[in-house]
Amino acid sequence: MSPSSKGALALNVALIGAIVLVFVDGFAWAAGWIGDRRISGGDVIAAIEYNGGSHPGYRRAHTKGLCFSGTFDANGAGAALSSAEALQRGSIPVIGRFSLAGGNPLAADGRNVFHSMALLLRTPDGQEWRMALDHTPIFPVADVASFVELQRATRPDPATGKPDPAAMKPFLAAHPEVKAFQEYMAKAVLPSSFANATYYSINAFRFTNAAGTTRTVRWQFAPEAPLTGLDKAHLDMLPRDALFKEMIARTARGPSRWHLQLIVANPGDVTDKATVAWTGPHQTIDAGTLVLTAVSSEETGACRDLNFDPTILPSGIGLSDDPLLAARSKTYSSSFTRRAGEDPGPSAAAHLVRERAR
Amino acid sequence: MSCRSPDFHPALRAVHWLMAAMVMAMLFIGVGMVSTAGPLYPVLLALHRPTGIAILILVLIRMPLRLATGAPLLPADLPPIQGTIAKGSHILLYATMIAMPLIGWGMLSAGGYPVRITDGFVLPAILPHDLKLYAALRLTHTVVAISFFALILAHLAAALMHGLIRRDGVLRSMTIGHRRDDPRMNGD
Numbered sequence: 001m002s003p004s005s006k007g008a009l010a011l012n013v014a015l016i017g018a019i020v021l022v023f024v025d026g027f028a029w030a031a032g033w034i035g036d037r038r039i040s041g042g043d044v045i046a047a048i049e050y051n052g053g054s055h056p057g058y059r060r061a062h063t064k065g066l067c068f069s070g071t072f073d074a075n076g077a078g079a080a081l082s083s084a085e086a087l088q089r090g091s092i093p094v095i096g097r098f099s100l101a102g103g104n105p106l107a108a109d110g111r112n113v114f115h116s117m118a119l120l121l122r123t124p125d126g127q128e129w130r131m132a133l134d135h136t137p138i139f140p141v142a143d144v145a146s147f148v149e150l151q152r153a154t155r156p157d158p159a160t161g162k163p164d165p166a167a168m169k170p171f172l173a174a175h176p177e178v179k180a181f182q183e184y185m186a187k188a189v190l191p192s193s194f195a196n197a198t199y200y201s202i203n204a205f206r207f208t209n210a211a212g213t214t215r216t217v218r219w220q221f222a223p224e225a226p227l228t229g230l231d232k233a234h235l236d237m238l239p240r241d242a243l244f245k246e247m248i249a250r251t252a253r254g255p256s257r258w259h260l261q262l263i264v265a266n267p268g269d270v271t272d273k274a275t276v277a278w279t280g281p282h283q284t285i286d287a288g289t290l291v292l293t294a295v296s297s298e299e300t301g302a303c304r305d306l307n308f309d310p311t312i313l314p315s316g317i318g319l320s321d322d323p324l325l326a327a328r329s330k331t332y333s334s335s336f337t338r339r340a341g342e343d344p345g346p347s348a349a350a351h352l353v354r355e356r357a358r
Numbered sequence: 359m360s361c362r363s364p365d366f367h368p369a370l371r372a373v374h375w376l377m378a379a380m381v382m383a384m385l386f387i388g389v390g391m392v393s394t395a396g397p398l399y400p401v402l403l404a405l406h407r408p409t410g411i412a413i414l415i416l417v418l419i420r421m422p423l424r425l426a427t428g429a430p431l432l433p434a435d436l437p438p439i440q441g442t443i444a445k446g447s448h449i450l451l452y453a454t455m456i457a458m459p460l461i462g463w464g465m466l467s468a469g470g471y472p473v474r475i476t477d478g479f480v481l482p483a484i485l486p487h488d489l490k491l492y493a494a495l496r497l498t499h500t501v502v503a504i505s506f507f508a509l510i511l512a513h514l515a516a517a518l519m520h521g522l523i524r525r526d527g528v529l530r531s532m533t534i535g536h537r538r539d540d541p542r543m544n545g546d
Contacts (some may be wrong), residue, residue, distance in 0.1 A: 012522040019518060023382075027507060030386040032393030039395050106425040130471040138436050144395045305489050306470050311400055315478035323397045330395035336469070341493035 039144050041308075041334025044327065047151035052103035057345040060335035063117050063134075064107050065099035066194075066244050066349045067301020070255065070292040078287030081215060081262055082207040084316035085123035087287055094290065095120045097303035098194040098247060101134075106348050110230070110238030115191055117199040117221065118308035119290070123160055127314035132328070133199035133221065135191055139274035140181040144327035150178070161317045177275040189229035194254040195292075198226040203310065203328075204271040204320040207262070216265035216320055218278060221258035221290055244349045248356050251295045258290040271323040297349040297354075307336040364527060367427035374532060377413060381455065385507050392500075401531045407462075408475050414459035420513050422450060433526040438498040447513060454506045460484075461502060465495035 078087030521529030
């Protein structure tokens with residue numbers, strides 16, 4: 001081989017190497033292995049576990065739960081806002097789950113935290129509408145970075161059981177938006193039952209009706225059972241599983257009902273921040289009734305092996321510009337994938353359901 | 359087989375390059391969407407599923423086309439081991455193109471997710487709702503994806519080696535084709 005063809009060979013080999021390297025670099029960048037640091041689902045879970053400890057085999061958040069089933073009886077009024085089959089007049093089966101905030105599967109019920117309801121509505125056309133609702137109309141933070149900081153700042157000090165003021169103070173100074181939620185939680189009635197709480201969509205969504213008109217909507221499930229509150233001054237006196245026990249006993253006596261109220265955004269309403277409530281009069285449509293007829297433990301019910309990802313939506317309902325929706329979806333997905341690979345642990349409600357059956 | 363064309367069938371070449379772009383985009387979308395909890399996540403996810411199903415449909419068209427139209431002979435002076443590696447890697451590429459969308463579809467089925475492809479279009483589940491199965495398939499989806507990317511890069515490097523270093527017409531057989539007056543057009 002002549003020196004010049006040797007040089008040409010080296011050049012060609014280098015060119016091929018460079019082309020391959022461009023693809024490798026691009027791939028590493030797309031995967032987030034190089035370049036700007038981004039927050040993944042795993043990062044959010046790490047922050048949650050930093051706050052509340054690691055509980056393999058369980059949901060990473062809203063861990064203590066109870067399955068339920070029932071129906072959603074749509075009256076057809078929601079069709080004015082969305083073409084989703086679930087909102088057309090008719091009745092469809094529902095799988096649901098009540099839970100309390102936090103990652104501890106055996107946590108006490110007497111805590112001033114989210115009371116939550118998750119729902120899965122499956123229509124005959126194969127589409128699903130999944131929801132993860134909380135008993136507060138707003139969320140403490142508006143985006144994923146702030147959520148990670150919130151988890152880190154509010155980690156309970158083992159000595160006091162309360163967040164470390166040294167971490168909390170700078171966090172609150174940097175996040176004035178959290179104040180609205182704190183004030184709400186301090187003032188609002190903490191429901192004495194899963195059955196008498198109003199559950200809110202937290203985020204805004206886009207509803208599109210059959211005519212193609214799109215509106216931004218938040219929704220809530222308003223209970224028929226009258227709201228009464230827990231004694232917030234003596235929450236620590238509440239038996240560990242009081243809310244779960246109450247719901248199991250209540251359901252043995254008869255069904256519980258909620259009305260799905262669709263709330264249409266007014267011009268100027270904030271749609272991309274779950275920290276901001278919509279105030280004043282709003283067009284509200286009662287779209288139907290959720291009827292809860294049975295509860296069961298996570299071991300025997302249908303809810304445990306489901307991811308109640310609120311971005312799983314039917315045709316006629318879409319995501320809004322709220323960045324928290326993407327964060328919730330990714331985090332739930334990472335939590336789901338992790339626990340899928342672990343053996344599920346026993347639920348706090350299992351023995352309560354068994355006792356009731358005896 | 360002196361009558362064999364020195365080039366892949368034009369239709370096969372068209373599908374090859376269309377799928378090359380789609381598969382590459384798919385791999386980048388895939389690793390990108392799992393890396394972030396930001397607003398890009400649902401956007402990429404909404405691209406990932408229809409693109410995956412489109413790749414599955416295309417490869418199911420492409421495979422019989424490839425079997426029917428055949429492949430040009432490899433250069434006679436190519437060491438046998440390289441010929442074996444070439445054939446084996448092509449079988450692996452086809453197998454992966456079929457497997458990846460099916461693993462994704464099966465994984466969503468096992469996870470109890472609706473296999474929503476586009477607005478209003480949901481595919482049926484192909485596996486039972488089983489979290490252990492979901493976890494295994496979810497991991498497999500990642501491992502096969504990374505291996506697939508490595509395989510594609512090896513395929514690309516080999517193609518460039520043929521085109522730039524050996525200059526033996528192999529790269530041409532999947533790109534612009536040989537000229538009509540090329541001696542290989544009449545068999546060699």
